[in-house]
Amino acid sequence: MENWKDSYVRDILSTHLLTQIPLSPRRNYASIVVLREFESTAVLTTEGERLDVEVVRAGQKQTELISRVLLQKRKQVAMERRTGRAFNRKLGWADECDFMSKMCGSCPDCLIYGFAASSSEGSQKSRILTDSGFSIRPYDALQRSITLNAIQDRTQGGVAGSAFAEREHIRPQAYFPTIETAVDVTPSEFAYILRNILTTTRYGAENQRQGFVKNHLVALLFGETEVISNLALVQHLYDRLAEENSGSINEVPLDLQTLKTRMEELLSDIAEEAYLPVQLYTGESLQNILQGLRFLWRNEEAKHEWLQELKNDQQTYLEKRENKGKKEKKGKGKKKEES
Ligand SMILES: [Zn+2]
Structure with missing residues (x-):
């Protein structure tokens, strides 16, 4: 039976990531390329009734302007953090950690995704870099208004009437290619981040229990540099799809497998053009990693070992940081005495 260590x-x-969390940035990047597929209608509004949209060029070759639906950056990460925090609570690791009032500063969520300290005791910058994601196709092809019939009690006269509120939804099977980049994380931490991404299923307006999303992992990229943004990714993809469909993809249903294959191809081209070495995992090599993770999370013994390592990695970091803090304080005290 396979354990985590071997x-x-x-x-x-461990061939690509750091064995210890560094005290100062090393810029060791691990990018996770995810194709997010909405399997139900969803509300992607920040406030009000309109979907969040941005006017951008359709592609890098196809340069006409189109309005794309936005999947806000904080919406992506907030939902995944929730998955991780629920996991932490189950493990008894986050009893002291309250997202709304006081974050503990020592659980995996605080140390990976960051937190702001209320007092002087060190805050942690997020080691996850993300941006808002863009829909592949324009807004017109995706949106649909749904009228909600809210029955309201009218106190005056006691007559029940209805109020009509219209909210824009995106249609099912809308795709958002996105990249989340982890910086200076250890293997155990990276597995924690992947668990959050692969097991989060609900995105969109928070008070709505809808917006089922399937996160398809398309590629992992390891290296000393980031190679592509969400916008460039969606534009390159658009170009390739448009080429195959005589210039426009607004009317064609998108096929998941085709999207994945085109993304793999373009990422491989992008990785080739990078100035610094980049290791790309797609297809079978990626499937092997996913198979290993599946085993890890479903096997109690291996899972225990992994979590132990995660704890050790972060504990070591916290101790190092504390010692450094003490030394700096001492140094400052000395200088004062001298002057
Ligand atoms: Zn915490």
């Missing part, structure tokens, strides 16, 4: 996944991850 597993293929950990082996691969």
Whole structure:
């Protein structure tokens, strides 16, 4: 039986990632390319009735302007953090951690996704870089207004009437290609981040229990540099799809497998053009990693070992940071005495 320490996944991850969380930035990047597919209608509004849209060029070759639906950056990460925090609570790791009032500063969520300290005791910058995602196709092809019939009690006269509120929804099977980049994380931390991404299923307006999303992992990229933004990714993809469909994809139903294949191809081209070495995992090599993770999360013994390592990694970091803080304080005190 395979444990975590000798597993293929950990082996691969440790060739690309740091073995310890560094005290100062090393810029060791691990990018996770996810194709997010909405499997139900969803509300993607920040406030009010309109979908969040942005006018951008359709592609890098196809330069006409189109309005794309936005999947806000904070909406992506907030939902995934929730998955992680629920996991932490289950493990008894986050009893002291309250997202709304006081964050503990020592659980995986605080240390990976960051937190702001209320007092002088060190805050943590997020080690996850994200941006808002863009829909592949324009807004017109995606939106639909749904009228909500809200029955309201009218106190005056006691007559029940209805109020009509219209909210824009996106149609099911809208795709958002996005990249989340982890910086200076260890293999155990990276597995934690992947768990959050692969097991989060609900995105969109928070008070609505809808917006089922399937996160398809398309690629992992390891290297000393980031290679592509969400916008460039969607534009390159648009170009390739438009080429195949005589210039426009607004009327054609998108096919998941085609999208994945085109993304793999373009990422491979982008990785080739990078100034610094980039390691790309797609297709079978990626499937092997996913298979390993599946085993890890479903096997109690391996999972326990992984979580132990996660705890150790972060504990070591916290101790190092504390010692450094003490030294700096001492140094400052000395200088004062001298002057
Ligand atoms: Zn915490």
